[in-house]
Amino acid sequence: MQTTFRKHLRAALVRCGMLAALAGISLAVQAQPAGIAPEAQQLLKASTDFLARQQQFSADTRNTLEVVLKSGQKVEFNHTARVSAQRPNKLRAERSGDLVNQVFVYDGKTLTLHNPQDKSYVQVAAPDTLEAMLEFARTKLDIVAPAGDLLNKNAYDILMDGVTDGFVVGKAVIEGVRCDHLAFRAPQVDLQIWIQEGAQPLPRKFIITTRDLPNAPQFAVTMTKWNLKPTFGAQTFTFTPPAGATKVDFQLR
Numbered sequence: 080m081q082t083t084f085r086k087h088l089r090a091a092l093v094r095c096g097m098l099a100a101l102a103g104i105s106l107a108v109q110a111q112p113a114g115i116a117p118e119a120q121q122l123l124k125a126s127t128d129f130l131a132r133q134q135q136f137s138a139d140t141r142n143t144l145e146v147v148l149k150s151g152q153k154v155e156f157n158h159t160a161r162v163s164a165q166r167p168n169k170l171r172a173e174r175s176g177d178l179v180n181q182v183f184v185y186d187g188k189t190l191t192l193h194n195p196q197d198k199s200y201v202q203v204a205a206p207d208t209l210e211a212m213l214e215f216a217r218t219k220l221d222i223v224a225p226a227g228d229l230l231n232k233n234a235y236d237i238l239m240d241g242v243t244d245g246f247v248v249g250k251a252v253i254e255g256v257r258c259d260h261l262a263f264r265a266p267q268v269d270l271q272i273w274i275q276e277g278a279q280p281l282p283r284k285f286i287i288t289t290r291d292l293p294n295a296p297q298f299a300v301t302m303t304k305w306n307l308k309p310t311f312g313a314q315t316f317t318f319t320p321p322a323g324a325t326k327v328d329f330q331l332r
Contacts (some may be wrong), residue, residue, distance in 0.1 A: 115245040119261045122247065123272065126280040127234040135165040135311065139304040140226055142176070145296035153294060163309065164230055168208055169316040172224055183224060184318040185212050191318040192222070200320060201329040219331045226300050229282055238272075241265040253283040254303050267291040281305050 130136075140160045145153050158176020163169075168187035174180070182193040190205035190212060203220070205212045210231050216222045224230065228237045245263035251273055252258065258273040269288040275281045286299045320326070 113244055115242060115263075116247060119245040119247050119263070120239075122259050122261060122274055122280070123238065123245075123263075124235050126272075126274045126282055127229070127238070129280050130229060130282070131232040131234065133166075133307055135163075135307075135309060137161070137163040137304075137306045137309040138226075138302050141301045141303070143297075143299040144178070145298070147292065147294045147296050151294055153296065162224070162226065162230075163311060163315055164209065165311060165316065166209060166232075168212070170209060170212070170224065170230070171315055182318075183222070184316060185209070186316045186318070189318075190216060190220075192220075193318065193320075193324070195321075198321075198323050199325050199327045200318070201327050202318075203329060203331065220329075226282070226285075226302065229285075238270065239263070241268075242270075253301065256283055258283050279305075279307070 138161075140162060142158050142160060144156045146156065147153055156177040158174055158179050160172050160174040163171045168185070170183070170185040172183040174183065180194065180196050182191075182195065184191040184193070185205060187207055188205065189202055191200055191202045193200040206215050210233065213224055213227050213231060216224065217227070228234055231237055242263045242265045245261065248260040248262050248271075250257060251260040253273045257276045259276065261272050261274065263270045263272075267290055269286075269290060271284075271286040271288075272282055273284040275283050282302060284299070284301045286297055288295050288297045
């Protein structure tokens with residue numbers, strides 16, 4: 080079956096006249112010099128600085144997580160999220176998918192995790208800034224907010240930590256939006272990010288490849304429906320337990 084599939088795929092590519100083009104792309108990428116290209120740094124810095132200046136925003140995300148089984152086979156899990164943020168200390172994320180069905184609410188003082196299917200929720204006191212809360216959630220709760228690093232005002236420093244190589248792959252289109260495609264490499268991790276062209280250099284997609292794990296699993300996020308002037312209601316960053324929900328105690332790490 081594998082051989083037949085490959086034959087059909089090759090035939091389709093030849094008919095479309097794409098093999099030469101793909102070879103050209105491959106050679107161009109392989110020819111990239113070592114080190115971090117200044118243009119790649121500038122594009123990433125412009126994007127992270129732009130998002131850091133936004134006092135409130137919302138976006139939808141599609142998230143893909145690869146897990147490697149003991150056999151070496153990869154399986155993929157997906158979820159979607161709606162993220163709403165208001166600086167300096169408000170965040171709401173509603174996530175639903177294969178492995179998670181959760182509402183994440185941060186009001187500047189308290190972080191709430193609500194699992195609607197289980198009719199349960201956890202509340203813990205949290206730091207008073209968005210950046211400190213994200214670090215707290217990651218280190219103490221083992222929870223990473225969707226595209227959490229990009230929400231941080233210091234996103235550029237976080238993303239470039241340990242990076243030794245980086246370059247501009249070229250132009251690409253994500254969800255109908257023309258972008259610059261960047262690729263970076265650190266000792267154990269590869270990062271790709273697609274940044275919207277123009278006056279609003281929003282991140283549109285990023286992929287993290289974990290090279291120090293067997294078969295290099297990837298985590299990918301595609302960001303859509305960016306809104307830089309959202310209208311948030313009084314309940315957006317407030318959690319009111321639904322009828323029948325049970326509060327569960329949580330032991331911090």
